[in-house]
Amino acid sequence: MARRFTNQEIAEIFEHIADMLEIQGEIPYKVMAYRRAAENIAALGRDIYDLWQEGALRTIPGVGEAIEEKIDQLLRTGRLELYERLKAEIPSGLLEMRQIPDMGPKRIKTVWEKLGITTVEELEQAARAGKLRDLPGFGAKLESKILAGIEAVRRRKIAGRVPLGAAWPLAQEILRALHEVPGVQRLAAAGSFRRMKETIGDLDFLVAAEDPEAVMERFTTLPIVETVLLKGSTKSSVRLRNGLQADLRVIEAARWGTALQYFTGSQQHNIQLREHALRRGYSLSEYALTRVESGEELLCATEEEVYERLGLAYIPPELREGRGEIEAALEGRLPRLVTIEDLQGDLQVHSTWSDGQASIRDMARAAKAKGYRYMLLTDHSQSLGVARGLTPERLREQRREVESVNAELGDGFRILHGAEVEIRADGRLDYPDEVLASLDLVVASVHTGLRQDRERVTARFLAAIHHPHVHIIAHPTGRLLGEREGADADWEAILRAAAETGTLLEINANPARLDLPDALARRALELGGYLVISTDAHSPGELDLIHFGVAVARRAWATPDRIANTWPLERLLRWAHEKPGRVRRRS
DNA sequence: GCCGTTTTCGGCCCGACTGTTTTCAGTCG
Numbered sequence: 001m002a003r004r005f006t007n008q009e010i011a012e013i014f015e016h017i018a019d020m021l022e023i024q025g026e027i028p029y030k031v032m033a034y035r036r037a038a039e040n041i042a043a044l045g046r047d048i049y050d051l052w053q054e055g056a057l058r059t060i061p062g063v064g065e066a067i068e069e070k071i072d073q074l075l076r077t078g079r080l081e082l083y084e085r086l087k088a089e090i091p092s093g094l095l096e097m098r099q100i101p102d103m104g105p106k107r108i109k110t111v112w113e114k115l116g117i118t119t120v121e122e123l124e125q126a127a128r129a130g131k132l133r134d135l136p137g138f139g140a141k142l143e144s145k146i147l148a149g150i151e152a153v154r155r156r157k158i159a160g161r162v163p164l165g166a167a168w169p170l171a172q173e174i175l176r177a178l179h180e181v182p183g184v185q186r187l188a189a190a191g192s193f194r195r196m197k198e199t200i201g202d203l204d205f206l207v208a209a210e211d212p213e214a215v216m217e218r219f220t221t222l223p224i225v226e227t228v229l230l231k232g233s234t235k236s237s238v239r240l241r242n243g244l245q246a247d248l249r250v251i252e253a254a255r256w257g258t259a260l261q262y263f264t265g266s267q268q269h270n271i272q273l274r275e276h277a278l279r280r281g282y283s284l285s286e287y288a289l290t291r292v293e294s295g296e297e298l299l300c301a302t303e304e305e306v307y308e309r310l311g312l313a314y315i316p317p318e319l320r321e322g323r324g325e326i327e328a329a330l331e332g333r334l335p336r337l338v339t340i341e342d343l344q345g346d347l348q349v350h351s352t353w354s355d356g357q358a359s360i361r362d363m364a365r366a367a368k369a370k371g372y373r374y375m376l377l378t379d380h381s382q383s384l385g386v387a388r389g390l391t392p393e394r395l396r397e398q399r400r401e402v403e404s405v406n407a408e409l410g411d412g413f414r415i416l417h418g419a420e421v422e423i424r425a426d427g428r429l430d431y432p433d434e435v436l437a438s439l440d441l442v443v444a445s446v447h448t449g450l451r452q453d454r455e456r457v458t459a460r461f462l463a464a465i466h467h468p469h470v471h472i473i474a475h476p477t478g479r480l481l482g483e484r485e486g487a488d489a490d491w492e493a494i495l496r497a498a499a500e501t502g503t504l505l506e507i508n509a510n511p512a513r514l515d516l517p518d519a520l521a522r523r524a525l526e527l528g529g530y531l532v533i534s535t536d537a538h539s540p541g542e543l544d545l546i547h548f549g550v551a552v553a554r555r556a557w558a559t560p561d562r563i564a565n566t567w568p569l570e571r572l573l574r575w576a577h578e579k580p581g582r583v584r585r586r587s
Numbered sequence: 588g589c590c591g592t593t594t595t596c597g598g599c600c601c602g603a604c605t606g607t608t609t610t611c612a613g614t615c616g
Contacts, residue, residue, distance in 0.1 A: 029599060033588035064589050102605090104614050139607055191616090202616085230615095232604050237615090247616080249603090262601085267616070274600040279593085285601050 003078055004049070006488075010074065011042035013083055014067070019095050020086040022105040023112075036062035036268070043321070045523030049075065050492055061323070093119035099158070100149040101229070102142065110135055124150050152239075157226070159243030161199035163481040165511020165548065167244065171203055174222065174246065181218045183211045185253045190263035195317045196551035198481060198514045202245040206263045212250035219248045255287050257300030261307075262286035268322025269315075276326055277310055284310075318554040335559045338533075340550050342560040344568065345374035346543060348420065348443055348474055348506065348534035353398050354379035355387035357539040360398075360415065361405045366540035368413040374569050375413075376534075377402060378420040378443045378474075381430035392435045395419065399438075414569060416440040420474060425449045427463035429470070436469035441576055443506070445474035450487040458490040465494065465503045468580035472532055473498065475508040475515040483512075491520055499529035502575065502582045504564050507556075509535045509549025510542070521556035531558065532565045 018034035040061050041048060051057050052075050057068045074080045094112060097103045097120060111117040114135055115126055124147065126132055132143045152158050171189045178187055184207055188194070191204030207215050216236050220228045229237040229245070236248045251259040262270060263286065277284040281292050288297040289309055300306045307314045312329040316337055319325040328334045349363050350356035356363070360377060367375040379398065380389040390398065402417045409415075418441045422430035429436065429444060436442050444464045450457070464470050476494070477486025498505050505524055508515045513536070516524065521531060533549035535542055553563055560566040564575065 027588090030588050032599080036589085062589070066588055102614065106613060137607070137612065141606060145605095204616090230604055235603055237604090263616095265616085267600090270616095271600055278600080283601080287602090 005074065007041055007044050007048050010048060010071065011038040013074070013080065014038035014041065016095065017083055017086060019098060019105075020090045023090055023094055023109050024086075025105075025109060033062065033064075034067070037067050039268070040323075043323070043519055045519035045521075045526075047490070047492055091118035093122075096120050097123060099153050100146060101152075101158075102145055102149060107137065110137065120150060120153075157239070157243050159245075161201050162242075162244060163199055163511060164193070164196065164514070165481075167193060167200040167203060168511070170224065170240065170242070170244065173224065174203065174205060174219075177222055178205065178207060178215060178218060178248075181209075181215050183209050183214060185209055186256055188260060190260060191247075191265060194264050195266065195320055196548075196555060198517065198552070200244075202247060203240075204263050205246065205248045206256075206260055207248065207250045208253040208256050208259075209250055210252075215250050216248065219246075249286075251286070254299045254301055257302040257304070257306045258284065258288055259286045261300075261303050264303075264317050264320060266321050269320035269325070272322050272326050273310070276312075276330075280310060282310070316554065318551060319557065321555075335557050337554045338550060338558050338560045338563050338566065340547055342563070342566040343372070343533065343546065343550070345372045345376070345565050345572075346370075346535055346537065346546065347376040347418075347441070347472060347532045347565050348378045348508070348536045349375050349543070350379055350420075350536070350538045351377060353394070354384075354389060355538060360401055361408070362540055363537065363543075364405055364409060364413070364415050366543055368409060370543060373413060374416055374572075376416045376418045376441050376443070378418045381419055381421040383422050383424065383430045384447060389422075389430070390419070392431060395431075395435065395439075418443055420445055421470075422447060423460050423464045425452070425460070427460040429464065429467060433469060436467075439469075440573070441471045442469050443472040443474045444470045445476075446478055446487070450478045450484075452487075454488045454490065457487045458493060461489060461494045462497050465497045465501055466583055468583045470503060471576045471579065472504045472506055472534075474506045474534070475510075475513050475536070476505055477515050477517065477520070479515055479517070480512055481514060486515065486517075492523075495520065495524045495527050495529055498524065499527045500582075502530065502579055504530050504532045507531055507533045507549045507552045509533055509545045509547070509552070511545065511548045514548060514552050516552070516556075518552050518555035521552060521558065525556060525558060525562055530562055530564050531556075533563055534565070 014034045015038040018031045022031045057063055057071055070080055094108050097108050117123050117126055127143050127147045132138050133140045171193055186208035188206050190206050192200050193203055209215050220231055220236050220238055224240050225238045226241045227239045229239055234250050238246050240246055249263055274284045283290045283292055288299050290297050304314050313332060313334050315325050315329050346367055351360045351363055364375055380387040382389045382391050399417050402415050406415050418439050420443045423444050423446050479486035505516055507521055533553055535545045537543045564572055
């Protein structure tokens, strides 16, 4: 049997195919088709093998007859003829050149054909020897830019995508600085940052101002700017010291709506929106909606106007990924997305009883101050030694403190006594059933053995989900963004079992995790499941991370009703206490 | 290569900036 590919690996193969076809000079639309298919496969909430077996590959947007056949060939035989052929034809060094700024497919093809250059090293030598400048479309300036680009790539001065949480403080710093510039009328961070995507490729800022010069000047001379990549009259790009690129566009306030819409993206959403506009007789750009027939410009000062004039309900930024949101807006079936104000409590909070940094009282006061009605205390269970997990005896002692703080805080807020219980390597839980039964709510999670094989990991999760006293599965995949992949498991089976047993799946709001990922969260909802959004706070300040989790839920199209910590306490507890009945019915 | 309340063929979003150019190609988003 052919080896198993992940969705990610298959997406990468099509991405490489697109790069190689592009260098070969294939028509751009074909290249775009492979890229789009790759993007949608990477963002799939389902295992592509399941779709393959169901004969449903064509339900993936951008997958038609030809690409379906190629996926089938790959999954059946473990090889893809087209891919192997292209790899034989196109030296791999040419693909590496794509990372160098200003080296696109045409220029790569030129140096390859005219000078026989096939590696970055050869490109560097040719540039140093002044051999590039005489090529058609090249010149002395471009030659030195290419050399600088090679150097930047080598010294890893060019960052790939960074986790949203890492980009957050940088964006705030830049926003603060731009806010101080005189004459700035409106200001926003756009792009994938505004869409709250889990990783950010670059930072995009939009400013409305009378005098673009002053804003551009301030932006390009910020202390955290390493180099200015380009600076025009309405657009500047810089590379920040950490390697992240930041772009700024300045426009007049009257065009704010179209500009913000354009700059927020995503590219796929914009393409689809602009196609939709054309069908309705408008050409849409960042400047205006233009009637195609008369050339008349309609200026939109707000995004709401843009969508309204196109006959669409307003589409929140988190949904703008080209995954059906325009059709939904057209038919008036966009979900009413969950907001931070909908939340009534935080369902994963630690204290100094295990590895937290604050007392139960301090955590509870902070939670109450946020307007919550409840908080689930979830210190670690005994086997997690590194986190000073609690023995059953300590857990009983802790209950007394919970009761005393509850009495102190009075009505209107309640600390629920719970625990974050290890799902052990054999699938059993880290406390005996009678201990679990004594808790208000039980959160179960995996911290060790994430690298077990797929069948074993899946079995562990299923065992926990079918346990009558487990109510929430925390940070399910165990991934750490930019550091560690999530566990390899049959997520479809896990999400389905969770939905059937009414086991809640956590969206962990910590920006290092964001787990469940948005695609799996959306699939969980499709399967009829319910989620919670929790911070996993280890200090009072970390309760504020909740907005990252809300963003993931919104990107998963979640309505408030499907997020269990929007429920009143009584409903939440009733739901939990009904679980043993649901488990029995299913087994 | 994908896709369809203009189409199963003929379209496929729109614009800024740079450098190499006498009017535009390439890259990028």
